[in-house]
Amino acid sequence: MTPDSFNFLAGLVKARSGIVLTADKGYMLETRLGALLRREGMPSLDALALRLRGAGAEPLIAEMVEALTTNESSFFRDGKPFDHLKKLLPRLAAARAPGQPLRIWSAACSSGQEAYSVAMVAAELAPLLGGRRVEILGTDISREMLARAQDGLFTQFEVQRGLPVQMLVKHFRQEGTRWRIAPELRAMTRWQYFNLLDDLRGLGRFDVVFCRNVLIYFDAPTKTRVLAALAGQVAADGVVYLGGAETVLGLTDRLVPAAGERGVYEPARPAARAS
């Protein structure tokens, strides 16, 4: 692939998703886009670049971007945020007006393990939530992952990663070699295509936002923009959870680390903000 083709494809991916492909990621384009090239009868990434420069390329561009997303996920990933959530939800439930649901957003939800982990926590905590409804929204730019999440059907390998066996038995039903999430947990969830580069305000306010292991793919200005927008959508007493390799430090002062907690961020009080 010529440097010009690489720069063109990487520029498209960044503009559409925020994902930065550094010059050493040529191999990644080759491996992840191989199937698409074969199907379209294109001999090389240069041919793909040429096609995507032409008119009517939108569907193929979207497919390319989707193929370049990394969708790794697991149940109760990194543990700690879910321990924190167990303490947080009863407090938020007690602070909300009667009838008001708790809204939780799994931004960049991939195949749904994060959102379903939240649903399991909420189900386990039900007696402490006073009958309050919990609504979980999972969003992603991968339509394939969203379809999988919505299906709620996981392989043996997936349920063996991070999910305690008693939770598996309690909240899933076996279907052949796979495991389906229980309907009452699925009923707490809704799934929607949403790009974190787009205007978040249409999604409404959330009590809790999980935005984990996606900012790592963005450059600093994009991280800043997304974090500031997230801060605007989270309740004043709510939290944003980020991944273990992600932080707000040096990016925005609209979210501040929760004292003594890793990966937990709270909206800054307006007076504490410099900008």
Ligand SMILES: C[S@@+](CC[C@H](N)C(=O)[O-])C[C@H]1O[C@@H](n2cnc3c(N)ncnc32)[C@H](O)[C@@H]1O
């Ligand atoms: C590594 S997965 C993280 C899944 C889950 N949050 C977790 O931590 O286990 C990253 C996800 O981010 C999604 N993604 C990448 N860019 C995005 C964007 N601009 N808007 C929304 N989702 C995006 C990818 O499609 C992928 O499913």
